[in-house]
Structure formats: C-alpha cells, structure tokens
Amino acid sequence: MSEDHNLITADIAATEFADESAPIDVPRAVDEVVVLDYGGQYSQLIARRVRECGVFSELLPHHVGAEEVARRKPKGLILSGGPASVYDAKAPKLERELLELGIPVLGICYGMQLLALELGGRVEGAEVGEYGRSQLTVTEEGALFAGLPHEQPCWMSHRDTVYEAPPGFTALASSTQSPVAAFESAAQGVYGIQFHPEVVHTPYGQEVLGHFLRDVCGCDMTWSAASIVEEQIERIRAQVGDAKVICGLSGGVDSSVAALLVHRAIGDQLTCVFVDHGMMRKNEGEQVVATFRDHFHVPLVAVDAEDRFLDKLAGVSEPERKRKIIGAEFIRVFEEEAAKLSDAKYLVQGTLYSDVIESGGGTGASTIKSHHNVGGLPDDIEFELVEPLRALFKDEVRAVGAELGLPERLVWRQPFPGPGLAIRVVGGEATKARLDLLRDADAVLQDEIRKAGLYRDLWQSFCVLPDVRTVGVQGDERTYGYVVVIRAVTSDDAMTADWARLPYDLLEQIASRMINELRDVNRVVLDITSKPPGTIEWE
Ligand code: XMP
Numbered sequence: 001m002s003e004d005h006n007l008i009t010a011d012i013a014a015t016e017f018a019d020e021s022a023p024i025d026v027p028r029a030v031d032e033v034v035v036l037d038y039g040g041q042y043s044q045l046i047a048r049r050v051r052e053c054g055v056f057s058e059l060l061p062h063h064v065g066a067e068e069v070a071r072r073k074p075k076g077l078i079l080s081g082g083p084a085s086v087y088d089a090k091a092p093k094l095e096r097e098l099l100e101l102g103i104p105v106l107g108i109c110y111g112m113q114l115l116a117l118e119l120g121g122r123v124e125g126a127e128v129g130e131y132g133r134s135q136l137t138v139t140e141e142g143a144l145f146a147g148l149p150h151e152q153p154c155w156m157s158h159r160d161t162v163y164e165a166p167p168g169f170t171a172l173a174s175s176t177q178s179p180v181a182a183f184e185s186a187a188q189g190v191y192g193i194q195f196h197p198e199v200v201h202t203p204y205g206q207e208v209l210g211h212f213l214r215d216v217c218g219c220d221m222t223w224s225a226a227s228i229v230e231e232q233i234e235r236i237r238a239q240v241g242d243a244k245v246i247c248g249l250s251g252g253v254d255s256s257v258a259a260l261l262v263h264r265a266i267g268d269q270l271t272c273v274f275v276d277h278g279m280m281r282k283n284e285g286e287q288v289v290a291t292f293r294d295h296f297h298v299p300l301v302a303v304d305a306e307d308r309f310l311d312k313l314a315g316v317s318e319p320e321r322k323r324k325i326i327g328a329e330f331i332r333v334f335e336e337e338a339a340k341l342s343d344a345k346y347l348v349q350g351t352l353y354s355d356v357i358e359s360g361g362g363t364g365a366s367t368i369k370s371h372h373n374v375g376g377l378p379d380d381i382e383f384e385l386v387e388p389l390r391a392l393f394k395d396e397v398r399a400v401g402a403e404l405g406l407p408e409r410l411v412w413r414q415p416f417p418g419p420g421l422a423i424r425v426v427g428g429e430a431t432k433a434r435l436d437l438l439r440d441a442d443a444v445l446q447d448e449i450r451k452a453g454l455y456r457d458l459w460q461s462f463c464v465l466p467d468v469r470t471v472g473v474q475g476d477e478r479t480y481g482y483v484v485v486i487r488a489v490t491s492d493d494a495m496t497a498d499w500a501r502l503p504y505d506l507l508e509q510i511a512s513r514m515i516n517e518l519r520d521v522n523r524v525v526l527d528i529t530s531k532p533p534g535t536i537e538w539e
Helices: 043-052 067-072 096-100 110-118 205-216 225-240 251-268 284-295 308-312 321-340 353-359 363-368 395-401 432-451 504-517
Strands: 033-037 056-061 076-079 105-108 121-136 151-164 172-176 181-184 190-193 244-249 270-276 298-304 344-349 384-386 460-466 469-474 478-492 521-526
Touching: 033 043, 043 056, 043 205, 056 270, 076 110, 076 205, 105 110, 105 504, 110 190, 110 298, 172 395, 205 432, 225 251, 225 344, 225 384, 225 395, 244 251, 251 270, 251 284, 251 344, 251 395, 270 284, 270 321, 284 298, 298 321, 308 321, 395 504, 432 460, 432 478, 432 504, 478 504, 504 521
Parallel strands: 033 056, 033 076, 076 105, 105 190, 244 270, 244 344, 270 298, 344 384, 478 521
Antiparallel strands: 121 151, 121 172, 172 181, 181 190, 460 478, 469 478
C-alpha cells in the first residue's frame, strides 16, 4: 500500500474540487503541466515545485477525466501519490485515455504503481514498507537522472512495490526496499518514480522534475510572478470590459495584491472600499490609505466606522457575539458604500488557489476555518466576482505583490483576524480605552520583533489584553495595572502552531518598554501554549 501519513480524506473518489473559474478565454502564454491528485499528502507540493521550475501547474482531482485534462492543452501530465493500495476495490483507477493524449506522463509513488499495473508490470504489497529516508541507486540515467549522482538519498512512503517494470520499459533505479524505484519508456512517453521528488528530503528531486519538464515535455521554463501579472491583466480586461468594479480592501496581502492587479488592468474603473472598524493595529488604517490612495492613486473610499462598531460592541464580552456583531456591521457598512457606487457590476475577491482546493478538499479543514468568513461578504451579494489570485499560492501572491511594487510591509504582513483587536481584548468588553491600550502594547511588540529581524519568521506575533489587573510596585508606589500577554507562534497554515522561542533578551526589552511606556501596564507575561491544545487567538 502506498501510504501517505496523516491523510484525512478517506474517500478521495468522492472529493469535489471547485473548478478554476476562468470562463474567460485568454490563452495561457506559458506552458502548463497538469498534476492529477490521487489523494497524496504532497500533491499540492508537486504543483508548487513544478511552478518553481518555471512551468505553470494546476492540481486537478483524478476523476476529472482525460477530456478535461486535454482541454487545458498541457505539455505533460503528472500522476500524484495516494493513500490507497492499487489492489483495493475502491482505489482510484488509471483512466487509459490519459495515456493517449500524446503528452508525456510521469507517475509518482501511487501514480507509478498505477502505470506499472496498467501497462503489465508486476506490483505487489511488500512484507516491509519503505517509509522515510531511503537510498536510491541509479543503474540507467535515462532522461530523468541525466547527469545526477548514481547514489542519492530520497524520500519514500509506500508498501505496494514495483517488482518488474512493464514490457518495453527500462528500469532506471532501485532503492533499499524497491527493486524498481524508477522506470521509463521514452517510446511510450511514460515515466515513473517511486520516491517523492517534491519533498526537501529528496535533494535531487527538483532536478528530476526539471528533467521531466524540460527534456521530456519540452516545456519553456518561463512562468514567473511577472508572467502572472501580464496574464492576469489580460484576463481581467477580457472579463470586465468597461464595467465598474469594486474591491473591499482590508490591508491584508491578498486583498491588497488583488486590488493592485485589477487597478493595473483597468485603472480608475476600480474603486476600493476600506472599512476602518476601529479594531486595526496602530497606524494601520493610515498606512492603507497612504499606500493605495496617495502612492498608487487607486480610487479609495476610506470609511471611518469606529464609532459605529464601538456602539454595537458596548457591553458585549462573549467572543462569538463580538465576531457576529463585527461581521454583520461590516457587511452593512460595505453595502452602504457599494450602494453609493451604484454602477459597479463586479466585486474583486482575493481568493487563493489553496482556498479553491480546500473548498472541496474534505470537511475537516473547512469546519475549522469557517470562522474566517467572519468579516467577509455574504454569498448573495449581487456582483459578479473577479478573482485574480485564484490560481496562485500564497508565496506567489507575495511575489506578485513585490513585482507590483507593494511595500515590503504589506507584502509580508502577518495574518490578522477580520474582527481585529476586539477578540484580543479578552474576557470583557472591547472599549475604546482598552483597544487603545492594546494597540500601544502591540505597537511596541511589533517594533521590537521587526528590529530583531524576526517578523517574517513568525506566523503571527501579537498582544492580548485580559480583563485582569494585578498589583505591582513602581517608584516606591503600589500600582494596580493591566497584564499584557505576548503571543508569538510559528506555523505553516494556522492549523497547528508552536509557541515561538523568542530570545530572553528580546522578551526583557519588550516587557521593559511596555511597562515604562504604557502607564496602565505593570505586568507582561508570555503565552507558551501550542495549538493544539490552545488556539492561536485567545478568543
Ligand atoms: P485560531 O485562534 O483558531 O486561529 O487558532 C487560526 C487563525 O485564524 C485567525 N482567526 C481569524 N481570522 N476571523 C478571521 O478572519 C476570525 O474571526 C478569526 N479568528 C481567528 C487567527 O488570527 C489565526 O491566524
């Protein structure tokens, strides 16, 4: 069995993926290679690695069918790994037509086993699985291993094993537990590797992928952030024509990059709406306005709605109620502004490729993330959507942002929750005074983290202000002041997180500045809870 650990999706055959929107017919100027997903833990990573080689790549569920693959006119096809055994009754099968598209096919792990089985090789469940680091011995370089070391480490995760390559194929390599760890038939345009080239533990993996893309598929390796910009600009123009477009700007990297791209494409047909709900961090609202209106000359409506939100939040201390109130009020303010721009037909959304994949990719993830929609817009809003980031991963969005000249501060901004500081004033009401205190404490923290060069290494770093006062002594006087909590975490995706081991000297500097500069603070503590069992936010 080809096991990919931690895979939640049990029934991948039933998984539905949202289709890439793109009804707009702008041909891609760059070569594309499709990755078909058989449920492997690393499938997304394969698409990312292909893109890192300079070839555009999309991940599609395996059941989309050969016709859909052909419609995209890819230069090659990659079949991913997956958790099933090729002998399971319910295991996804290989659609024969995929091999008749006239493009090279590379099977990885489960993908290789499917190819072996379909084309007459011998695949069997082994007594001993091969998980983790293994040693690859290349016996024939073929196209995939040309010029690479004949002994190299690689990363494996499988139990089903290919014992004999199909007739007409050349076995290229073996490994500790795999008699045939790679094979090829240049005549049939079919290639297979048992190991995972996409993970960092396979040091020559990127070269192997590169050989497939360049030497086998004949791809031009020209895809880049710059090419995304040009292509998206054309797509946006083709989609909206001369219609008016509206964009809700939050100051986060996704909406900022989406707004700038659309502005590049259609100029002043775009109006951005920035709702300052009073729960932003220090100077954040001013920075958004300065960047978009003053620097990029994007038509911007900045709504100072602080009082409205504070009024609604008066007397509310329960976290979910805070979220609901802020979410509902946000929609109300946005709709009011949108109504003033009555001729707007399109709405820009910063949907990312990971959202597209996740929206159909299993229930666990979407339940946990459902609260992220708070502060978003309702489904029934009457606009057509422009989603220029729909094909991009987060790091590519940052690259596009940098390409468009977005300031480093916005390109690398840490995630910030829609309800903002209101859910960090915990155990009590989010009053103006408490929000201001938290804002000042947070500004000290951010300043020191940036000065220490750690801002980008942290997933998030912020302060929490509990409704607690403690006794202290300052200048021979007894004080009764607030406690500020420092929360800093590392994470890849916010699903799990670890508390960041900030240097003691830095912590001391932060604590001492907070207590000296903020009159009402007399104690600073550090949150050392990981997620799970904690969450990143306190509310
Ligand atoms: P938790 O606290 O659930 O947070 O570990 C995971 C990630 O989600 C962010 N978060 C939110 N984002 N609206 C948002 O837009 C919210 O209500 C919300 N609550 C948490 C949090 O900052 C972290 O990045």
